[in-house]
Amino acid sequence: MGQQAIKVEDLVKHFGKGENLVRVIEGAEFQVNKGELVALIAPSGAGKTTLLMMIGCVEEPTSGRMWLGDEKVYDNRWLTKEQRKIRREKIGFIFQAHYLIPFLNVIENVTLVPQTNGVPAKEAEKFAMELLKYFDIADKAYNMPSELSGGQNQRVAIARALANKPQIILADEPTAALDLDRSVSVVKMLKKIAIDQNVAVIMVTHDEAMLPLCDRILKIENKKVVSEAVPEGSRHMI
Numbered sequence: 001m002g003q004q005a006i007k008v009e010d011l012v013k014h015f016g017k018g019e020n021l022v023r024v025i026e027g028a029e030f031q032v033n034k035g036e037l038v039a040l041i042a043p044s045g046a047g048k049t050t051l052l053m054m055i056g057c058v059e060e061p062t063s064g065r066m067w068l069g070d071e072k073v074y075d076n077r078w079l080t081k082e083q084r085k086i087r088r089e090k091i092g093f094i095f096q097a098h099y100l101i102p103f104l105n106v107i108e109n110v111t112l113v114p115q116t117n118g119v120p121a122k123e124a125e126k127f128a129m130e131l132l133k134y135f136d137i138a139d140k141a142y143n144m145p146s147e148l149s150g151g152q153n154q155r156v157a158i159a160r161a162l163a164n165k166p167q168i169i170l171a172d173e174p175t176a177a178l179d180l181d182r183s184v185s186v187v188k189m190l191k192k193i194a195i196d197q198n199v200a201v202i203m204v205t206h207d208e209a210m211l212p213l214c215d216r217i218l219k220i221e222n223k224k225v226v227s228e229a230v231p232e233g234s235r236h237m238i
């Protein structure tokens with residue numbers, strides 16, 4: 001078993017109160033290790049984004065316990081006043097729409113978070129260039145996002161998610177806007193990152209073709225989270 005990146009115990013999430021109470025998650029228990037690429041699947045409205053946002057310290061759970069790396073961050077309440085700091089230091093987010101900032105060029109987008117974290121500009125730029133080279137997009141460093149294709153923008157968004165050297169990458173349907181070839185290449189990239197950078201990646205997806213590329217599936221079922229192997233015999237399909 002690898003090192004723990006995420007662990008939750010008895011995690012509960014409700015929205016609203018009284019008549020408007022919505023029970024989304026009821027006692028989730030699971031762990032994700034560094035080096036793992038895990039697909040998170042469930043029907044629409046079952047709570048995938050909510051779960052991702054709780055792990056990302058954006059949405060507060062209703063109760064339970066949660067660890068990020070070795071640090072216990074939630075025990076029926078946040079254990080720190082600075083969830084934002086935890087988020088900035090430990091988590092990289094990738095979204096379906098890449099959300100690059102349109103008036104900043106590529107390298108400025110990638111260095112924004114590390115600079116907010118106090119990393120000196122030169123050092124942040126050096127690491128950003130390494131990431132852009134790794135993603136084969138260094139020649140676009142000084143272009144604006146509008147000058148790049150959808151797939152290129154998504155690679156920049158992945159580089160940006162890695163710029164703060166996170167332990168955990170949370171990707172909410174990162175391939176939804178891409179065709180099959182580009183989707184496969186993004187997911188393979190996420191797997192390579194998981195191994196090379198020793199990070200845990202959780203990827204929400206509706207695309208079954210992506211499952212064989214993942215190590216494991218987490219499924220939200222009956223308001224719980226269950227772990228499943230990827231579909232038998234299909235791992236090497238793509």
Ligand SMILES: Nc1ncnc2c1ncn2[C@@H]1O[C@H](COP(=O)(O)OP(=O)(O)OP(=O)(O)O)[C@@H](O)[C@H]1O
Nearest residue numbers: 015016022024042043044045046047048049050051
């Ligand atoms: N801020 C909120 N207030 C009240 N209910 C909410 C809130 N956010 C989410 N919900 C409800 O929680 C449930 C889970 O929503 P969530 O967006 O996590 O689902 P999802 O699995 O990501 O769905 P999709 O696949 O459609 O994106 C839904 O019933 C939704 O209506």
